[in-house]
């Protein structure tokens with residue numbers, strides 16, 4: 001009989017939702033996945049909110065550790081890195097640097113680009129255009145991408161030559177600059193890092209799960225994604 005995989009992941013195809021999928025695909029470990037359907041508000045259901053008090057995705061349950069539940073995508077990556085001893089350097093300084101860039105993503109890139117996306121891709125199509133908010137979030141996102149660009153000068157990845165959970169957390173957000181309408185013009189180190197991760201088969205496989213959303217990356221049927229995305233936020 002095959003052993004039940006340890007990790008059960010609850011997620012959807014979003015920038016935060018992809019982070020643990022990228023980790024698990026890159027680590028080549030077995031896992032189970034449940035798709036959380038926002039259109040049915042599954043993320044707010046009683047059973048799910050027992051696992052994730054914030055009612056958002058992603059969440060993991062470690063079935064190999066008495067069904068221990070972890071929410072917050074940064075904490076999930078950190079937990080998985082410690083469990084599998086992967087993508088988090090052992091060296092104390094490199095480890096701290098990895099966590100610094102992970103926090104930079106969680107506190108900066110994610111929230112700012114998320115708001116840039118919200119105001120342009122969700123609020124505006126519903127008739128709420130707010131130029132002040134758009135300018136603030138697009139400008140701040142660009143500034144943060146410039147910080148990343150500088151950090152990546154002369155390095156393959158955010159913390160040197162090693163691919164870490166900082167790269168895993170940052171890539172789906174920064175790579176979705178098209179959806180946030182933030183320019184990456186002139187950011188050549190950032191663009192080279194995109195190219196490097198675009199070529200990682202495991203990461204690209206992860207972006208197909210639970211389903212691909214090529215529009216976030218400027219490809220495919222943009223209009224359909226716009227409509228379904230806006231629909232999802234209608235009653236929020």
Ligand SMILES: N[C@@H](CCC(=O)N[C@@H](CS)C(=O)NCC(=O)O)C(=O)O
Pocket residue numbers: 014015016017038043055056057058071072073074
């Ligand atoms: N800080 C949280 C943010 C999670 C989050 O915002 N998830 C979004 C998708 S990217 C979500 O579940 N949205 C559905 C909702 O707000 O109801 C994390 O990193 O895990």
